[in-house]
Amino acid sequence: MDFRLTEDQIALRRGVRDLLEGRFDREALRAAVDAASLDRGLWRELGDAGFFALRLPEGEGGVGLGLPEAVLVFEEVGRVLLPGPLVATHVAAGSVPGAAEGAVVVTSVGEGLVPWLDEAEVVLGDVTGAVPMRSVDPLTPLHRVPGNGRCAHPYPPPRTPSRGDPHAERMPTTALQEVLLTAAEQVGSAGRTTELAVSYAQTREQFGQVVGGFQAVKHLCAGMLVRTELARAAVRAASLTVDPVEIAGAKLLADEAAIGNARDCLQVHGGMGFTWEADVHLHLKRAWVRAELRLPAARAEEAVAAGL
Structure with a gap:
């Protein structure tokens, strides 16, 4: 593929x-x-x-x-x-x-x-x-909403695919589409916080050199890139296979990337990252909310485990 x-x-x-x-x-x-x-x-x-x-x-x-x-x-x-x-x-x-x-x-x-x-x-x-x-x-x-909060997703079913479609029996339900697209938003946020961290590390000076020259900061930025690309690959693959287990796994990776990268981006910014003026906190807060709105980690892990 x-x-x-x-x-x-x-x-x-x-x-x-x-x-x-x-x-x-x-x-x-x-x-x-x-x-x-x-x-x-x-x-x-x-x-x-x-x-x-x-x-x-x-x-x-x-x-x-x-x-x-x-x-x-x-x-x-x-x-x-x-x-x-x-x-x-x-x-x-x-x-x-x-x-x-x-x-x-x-x-x-x-x-x-x-x-x-x-x-x-x-x-x-x-x-x-x-x-x-x-x-x-x-x-x-x-x-x-009071109660268990599970939504029945009362949309009409997805359109029936044409004959011969290899994925005809695995077209995603509305709920799965929402999960996958939410995961895609998380990937976008993870990518952006990586950009913000690298940009800041290249311009902020400490002890006579840019902070991006310090090994600890390099490791943080490298880890952010790895998280982002791994989650991006999983989300894009799931959009092609439309497999429910792969969508659950992609959501897990995307949530981890969005939340983990926002936290590491905050660390790269140091004290500046904790201020309202920086955008880092907005990415972290949105990532927290997205992670809970659609297929939270505990349920996603159970879905992946059941598939394995």
Whole structure:
């Protein structure tokens, strides 16, 4: 199996990155923290760009791409910490009117938690008795639903693949799609914190030399790169095999990469990393929330163990 990106996939990734760099730079990120609300204009721009309709057939107004391309796109939104229930709205496109166009915000219940409940026009799952709770991530407001929190994911089933599709019997359920795309966001965040750590290590001086020259800092940055690339490979492979066990394993690796890299990035920054002015804490807090929203580690480990 060839995991190298095609020219079209590289162009897609570049196009999404350019869009986000133009519309959601660091100043916009900080403004979003202060506003604590969704930018509906940006949400509609994402709809116009085909972000939510990426996997819908062209005959239905979509882009006609697949899960591997969606993973690339969600890496990019994870990289910039774009707020909002992006995964739920993307997965609901085609079944919830207005979701594909970015005219409607869709959220869903995950592990007893509902992100952006007050901003969503459509909520998938039972949110009876949902109460607001303080979220560790200022960019992800949360409500908690009483009970065990398991969501039945009341979406229509995935479209039936064409005859002859080698993966016809293993098409991912809606829940698995959400897990995989959340893992892709984690990979994007892990990659970004690696970039931040390396950049800071190359410019911050201590004892007459840049801190990146110290062996301990080199080891931290090297470990971050290894985590990121291992998780990225697992997520992209799972998007091709659409195997539930591989998706669970990819989520485990992606969560470890996002959380571990954010912590190591904070260490590379030293005292600066603990300040509100640095972006490191935002990546760490978002990684914590994503890790709990979709297939937390304990359940993912059980899924992998059962598969083995």
